[in-house]
Amino acid sequence: xxxxxxxxxxxxxxxxxxxxxxxxIFTTFGIVFNFAPDLIEWLEIRLLxxxxxxxxxxxxxxxxxxxxxxxxxxxxxVFIIAIVQIWHVxxxxxxxxxxGIGKIIGTLIISLILFGIGVTYSLELxxxxxxxxxxxxxxxxxxxxxxxxNAFYHxxxxxxxxxxxxxxxxxxVLLMLKLELTNTEQLxxxxxxxxxxFFILAAMITPPDVISQFLLAIPLMILYEVSIxxxxxx
Numbered sequence: 001x002x003x004x005x006x007x008x009x010x011x012x013x014x015x016x017x018x019x020x021x022x023x024x025i026f027t028t029f030g031i032v033f034n035f036a037p038d039l040i041e042w043l044e045i046r047l048l049x050x051x052x053x054x055x056x057x058x059x060x061x062x063x064x065x066x067x068x069x070x071x072x073x074x075x076x077x078v079f080i081i082a083i084v085q086i087w088h089v090x091x092x093x094x095x096x097x098x099x100g101i102g103k104i105i106g107t108l109i110i111s112l113i114l115f116g117i118g119v120t121y122s123l124e125l126x127x128x129x130x131x132x133x134x135x136x137x138x139x140x141x142x143x144x145x146x147x148x149x150n151a152f153y154h155x156x157x158x159x160x161x162x163x164x165x166x167x168x169x170x171x172x173v174l175l176m177l178k179l180e181l182t183n184t185e186q187l188x189x190x191x192x193x194x195x196x197x198f199f200i201l202a203a204m205i206t207p208p209d210v211i212s213q214f215l216l217a218i219p220l221m222i223l224y225e226v227s228i229x230x231x232x233x234x
Contacts, residue, residue, distance in 0.1 A: 032070040048152070068153065068154070118165070166220060167223065
């Protein structure tokens with residue numbers, strides 16, 4: 001019998017445990033929704049510039065905001081489940097014959113660490129600098145900064161979640177090397193092209209200012225170089 005394409009097999013594996021995944025996702029959503037007010041308050045204290053204010057401009061805005069917080073947590077879980085399933089299928093197909101369950105778990109842990117580093121980088125460095133810059137820019141024009149709840153937190157969560165995902169770059173590069181889709185020489189040869197790509201990606205994710213674009217593109221370039229070095233020694 002003809003072997004299914006890897007994509008079809010991954011989809012079939014996900015379908016087999018649909019109810020288990022749905023229970024995990026909805027449980028995560030419910031737990032995070034319950035604690036969302038504490039997270040929202042902490043982010044306001046941590047990130048809102050000194051002279052800026054938040055306003056509530058629609059009846060369901062705060063409720064929708066809590067749902068968005070819970071949704072981002074659920075999406076993160078979906079991302080993790082997808083990574084585990086992809087590695088499982090690849091292992092079962094002997095695409096990665098030397099990858100055992102221990103290495104799969106290790107890869108998942110590394111993925112979570114990279115995601116956490118991206119989130120921490122966003123909350124501790126990038127967002128404070130970007131929001132303060134935008135606040136000062138508005139103040140220099142004689143404007144008062146007032147954000148709606150939805151606009152402010154949408155910006156915060158979108159940028160933070162995007163950084164958590166983009167910081168998976170080393171895993172993606174190492175996976176490509178493992179599958180022999182490329183090699184370290186080719187990666188080094190095309191680094192200038194990737195640098196342009198990183199700045200384009202940064203421009204799409206971040207606000208239209210040079211500071212935020214550099215704050216995203218430069219770490220990606222560093223991670224890319226680190227990936228090449230690791231690929232050469234492994």
